[in-house]
Amino acid sequence: MGVNLKDLIPEEAKMVIEDLRMLRGRIVVIDGYNALYQFLTAIRQPDGTPLMDSQGRITSHLSGLFYRTINILENGIKPAYVFDGKPPEIKAREIEKRRKIREDASKKYEEALRRGDVEAARRYAMMSAKLTDEMVHDAKKLLDAMGIPWIQAVAEGEAQAAYIVGKGDAWASASQDYDSLLFGSPRLIRNLTISGRRKLPRKNVYIEIKPEIIELKKLLEKLGITREQLIYVALLIGTDYNPDGVKGIGPKKALQLVKAYKTLDKILKAIPKTEFPVEPEKIVEYFLNPPVTTDYKLEWKEPDESKIREILVEEHDFNPERVKNAVERLVKAYREHIRSKQMGLEAWFS
DNA sequence: CACACTTA
DNA sequence: TAAGTGTGG
Secondary structure, three states: OOOOHHHOOOOHHHHEEOOOOHHHOOOOEHHHHHHHHHHHHHOOOOOOOOEEEEOEEEOHHHHHHHHHHHHHHHOEEEEEEEOOOOOOHHHHHHHHHHHHHHHHHHHHHHHHHHHOOOHHHHHHHHHHOOOOOHHHHHHHHHHHHOOOOOOEEEHHHHHHHHHOOOOOOOOOEOOOOEEEEEOOEEEEEEOOOOOOEEEOOOOOOOOEEEEEEEHHHOOOOOOOHHHHHHHHHHHHHHHEEEOOOOOOHHHHHHHHHHHOOOOHHHHHHOOOOOOOOOOOHHHHHHHOOOOOOOOOOOOOOOOOHHHHHHHHHHHOOHHOOOOOOHHHHHHHHHHHHHHHHHHHHHHOOO
């Protein structure tokens, strides 16, 4: 589930976005896997059943991707999605851990359904949700039809996003996870792909969720550490490459330790008999120099209405009226915020 | 999560 | 205009 830096981010390093239009004209690289997974888990009936077409194929991820992307475009934000490639070898333990969680949740889901506990069923359905290759494939196809660029990462999407933002080809990365900060993304937007109101788990209370920007430079300044040291902190708390972290060390102690001992060598000496599934040096190296591709281009194109209709209405039984309305909004947003601004003089005279 | 519609 | 409800696929 990524690195949990939540309790370490000082208020001063965060900037709450009151209105998405504040990001007008900015290019944002969205972690596609993270976004799709969120839609897949969130867009469900009360008992946990996802949206499905007449052939029983799940469509929750497509619904979320479609409408949310249009929303983002209407606010003048230029989205690009990045998708994970082959997970690195050092992630094996985390992947196995997730598989186990899904498996257990799947059993509990069936049980909950049997005893008629709708709320529990929903929770376990969310936990057992798996994003398949087919779902990702469908999502890419839909993005193509919408004219939205997507990038295939070599390995970690968050690493690729960080690279693109670092190079200045985009303004920020967007994900619920903090990993892109460790990979060096200068700016991370959280809560971009979730709506304004969200139900607190297990409570019948709704809270306002607003997008927020975390600036890496400010974060490091406020914490008084370097990016390398932030990676050490993550290592102590737990990352995808050592999911259990170090026993007995939470965010607070981790930061203390890193500030006290400063170098990885000394930090490791301060926590003797700690075992790591992967050598810590190797994990640090991966965050500092992950495999990325330089072969990408960010280009927005005119949406192709008939292709969109083909995918959503014909293949997946979306309501034609709803899709038509949404495409109208999409085309309008494209013309207002994207085409006009990326047209050079050349296009004007042709 | 988001749309479409209702309610006040 | 804001918030509540039912439903989407």
